[in-house]
Amino acid sequence: MSIEITVLENEAFKAKLATAMQSGSPPDIFQSWGGGVLKQYADAGLIQDLTPALAENGWGDSFNAGPLSLYAVGGKNYGVPWNAGMVGFWYNKDLFAKAGIDAPPATWAELLDDVGKLKAAGITPIAIGEKDKWPGAFWWEYLATRVGGQAAFESAFNRTGKFTDPAFVEAGAKLKELVDLQPFQTGSLGAGYGDQQVVMANGQAAMELMGQWAPGANRSVAENVDAYNASLGWFPFPMVEGGAGSPTDALGGGDGFAVGKNAPPAAIDFVRFLTSVENQTAMAKAGFAVPPVIKGAEAGIDDPLIKELTLTLAKAQYYQLYYDQYMPPAVGAAVNDATQEIFAGTASPEQVAQTIEDSAAFELQP
Amino acid sequence: MAQPSTRAITSAAARRPPIRWGKVATIAGFLLPAAIIYMGLVLLPVAQAVYYSFFRWNGLGPMSNFNGLANYARAFSDRVFVGALSHNLILVVMSLAFQLPLSLGLALLIREIRWGRALFRTIFFLPFVLSEVVTGVVWTFIYRPQGGLINALLKLVAPGMPETALLADPKTVLYALFVVITWKFFGYHMILYIAGLQNIPHEIEEAAAIDGCSRLQALRYITIPLLGSTIRLSIYLSVLGSLQFFDLIWVMTTGGPVSASDTMATYLYKYGFQRFQLGYGSAIAVCLFLICFGFSLVYQRFVMRRDYE
Incomplete structure (x- = not known):
């Protein structure tokens, strides 16, 4: 054999x-x-x-x-x-310390605060390879999970609800708050996940939202693996104040x-x-x-x-499970395409939710 | 009144040699392999694509969901597809407006220089020899905001300038790609023009000079008109190439960001294969085919016909 x-x-x-x-x-x-x-x-x-x-x-x-x-x-x-x-946050403890952040953020508001502190210290807060779209979709999906919980997604998927329900629009609005702070490395819309790895592995950005494979992937492109390992930390996606989802829910x-x-x-x-x-x-x-x-x-x-x-x-x-895997490929691709528009600032949270809903209405059988 | 035409027919019939069936069989025998390959690999898939385009079908399992022209209606009401179509048209216009004149200018210059002609011809032709994927990867590095060649040069000229990321900005991405496309293909058109220029007898231009033509006048009234058939061919190839653009864009941007550099071909690939909507993808393929085919017919009939007569 x-x-x-x-x-x-x-x-x-x-x-x-x-x-x-x-x-x-x-x-x-x-x-x-x-x-x-x-x-x-x-x-x-x-x-x-x-x-x-x-x-x-x-x-x-x-x-x-x-x-x-x-x-x-x-x-x-x-x-x-x-x-x-x-999926969770892989972060560089040295860069967080340099910006005067003593503990990882526990809430979305704290995360936005920390982004501000990192920027003030001249550090790129977040690395993202948004050309590939799914790294950015993680943000929107996690926010929707925190804001709407299991109920929001399940009802939208079962077609008793919609992807234009308030939880999904709010997820987009929260993400827009972050994007408006311009926390990403220059050219993030043209960078692939491979570029994101390089930026993180070499200490050029403070954090990334990525799955369990991130450390392994980053080590393979790190110039100094020991330095990368020594500075590496992890924290779960912060809770969103007033959200229906539990802070322990995992994407x-x-x-x-x-x-x-x-x-x-x-x-x-x-x-x-x-x-x-x-x-x-x-x-x-x-x-x-x-x-x-x-x-x-x-x-x-x-x-x-x-x-x-x-x-x-x-x-x-x-x-x-990641939306682009859980749902049929066409809806998954619509989620990835639409959320990229928030990063590019070319569509409002409402329009993004509507684009996803249009695709879901067409593809998902009630 | 009927007499002349009758005579024409009889005379034509009289002139026509008898059909030699043995020869016909030989010709058919030689044509058959090519004809079978052409029908099997070109005509049949086109017909299949037309058939698929009337279904909602994910490419797996039987086709059972006939939905008429809905796929076509969806394409033309989708702003992303209309955007992709417009990007193709922008590429066509820019290629005709910048790329071809550049190629022609270089071809004329190369004809003028006394030494190093072969060297320059080779240098300018070199990018065309590279594969599109290699070109895409190399230029992605050149455009990289972190330490790419362009940013490094800009930093030398103007220190402290913020990094630019031309491929990451929906407003600039198509033009940044066009620079690469021009770099890749100008040499090809230049070689066409050089070949065309070599076919123009020197005596004509000499005679014009003796008659008191300035060099500009000779170029305007003698050289360029005599190069007409080459220019028409080069325009034809350039337009068809721009309408079908895929590889380079896929490697560099996959049509992004936010579909700002999608072409019909990248859109077709995304929807047909990545989203498993083969029926819809086929409809896009049929649109692309009709646009190229329509252009081809019209251009051949009205513009290039004189070159064949």
């Missing part, structure tokens, strides 16, 4: 997988974030139902329930996770595997092998599967920040 592995960068991977899927020849095993994209493949019969395999020998029960649920479509599991994390997602329709049974065995508690612990220790998704594998985590992130995620009552 030989396994041929193709490694692709994020955007290239999405493009290549979409083409392979549209031509009806899915790979045997492929990376998936679950959610709406996976649902489209499942609906088209391009991937295998793993529910029977999960029922065997307690494989399904070995997973943490939250991450596994991201790969469920209509009660069946079409994939399994191998890591799951959350995130993880990586997982789905199995193509033509794959031999050995493909499922291989995925089962990758997600055994021994291998998950080993991968967590090596920094791949962080945070891990198999019960007991968190013992493998050494990194205190990742441990903190994992514990924060474990406390989350509500785990929101």
Whole structure:
């Protein structure tokens, strides 16, 4: 048995997988974030139902329930996770100290305050690769989660509510407050996530809102990895005063595997092998599967920040998958496109909400 | 009255040689492979795209959701698509107004110089040899606000100047891209013009000079008119290229920020493939095809026809 592995960068991977899927020849095993994209493949019969395999020998029960649920479509599991994390703030402790900030912000107002302090100290407060759009969409989605909570998103998604409901407009308005402070590095609208990594890894900005993979990604482009590690800190997205969402609600997602329709049974065995508690612990220790998704594998985590992130995620009552993964690709892309307009200042929070609602009304079946 | 035309027909029939079927079979045999490839890879996909464009279809599974012309109506009511179309037109106009005159000017200059002609020709042609992706990546670095070449130069000239990010500003991005497009393609048009200039007999320009033409007059009344067929071809290629622009823009900006540099082709890719709306994407492809095809027909019929006769 030989396994041929193709490694692709994020955007290239999405493009290549979409083409392979549209031509009806899915790979045997492929990376998936679950959610709406996976649902489209499942609906088209391009991937295998793993529910029977999960029922065997307690494989399904070995997973943490939250991450596994991201790969469920209509009660069946079409994939399994191998890591799951959350988006939060990765910040440079030295730069925060230099600006006279002693504790990470706990509220949105404090965050805006700190941005002001950093700017006053001549430090670029935030790095963002907004050309890729999803890094900016994280901000809007997190604000909507804090302002509206689980109820706002679920009703908009079920079509009992709308994406023009007050929570989403307010999320845009809050984000606009931040954008108006001009906290980003010069040229952020033309910079990709790769540029964001370079800026953060080399201490040219004080913080970024990014998922659990950020430290690993940044280390790969840091000129001085030790300096990066020494200054690195993490804090969760601050609460929004008066918001309906709980401050522990988490926006995130993880990586997982789905199995193509033509794959031999050995493909499922291989995925089962990758997600055994021994291998998950080993991968967590090596920094791949962080945070891990198999019960007991968190013992493998050494990194205190990742441990903190994992514990924060474990406390989350509500785990929101990134909108662009949870919803069908067209609505996800509309969220990403529309929120970029807030960063560019070309649309009001109301217009942004309306654009997303138009796409949702067209794509989401009630 | 009927007599002349009857005579014409009989004489034409009399002149027509008998059909030699063996020869026809040979010709058909040689044409067949090319014809099959052309039909299978060009005509059939065009027909398929037209068919898909009447459906709401995500590219996966069967097409069951016929929605008539709704995809076309949606395209022309979407400000992003109309924007993309207008960006293509802006690129066409700018290419004709700046890129081609620049190429022509350089071709004329190169003809005048006494030594180093081949050297300059090669230098100017070099960018065209680079792949569009390499060009895009290199120019992305040049435009980078943090330490890119342009900002470094600006800092030398005017220290303390704030960093500029031309690709990150919706107002400047299209023009910044146009600079790259011009850099990439002027050499190609220049080579066309140089080839055209070589076909103009020297005697004509000499005769004009002897008759007392100034150099400007010779250029205006002799050289440029004689270069007409090359200029018409170069305009044709430039317009079609500008209408279909994709690679370079995709690499440098992916059509952003906020769709300010989207072209019809990047829009088509985003909607057809990234958003899984293959029916809608096909409708966009059909629009792009009709625009290019329509331009081609009209231009060939009214402008380039004289070059073939």
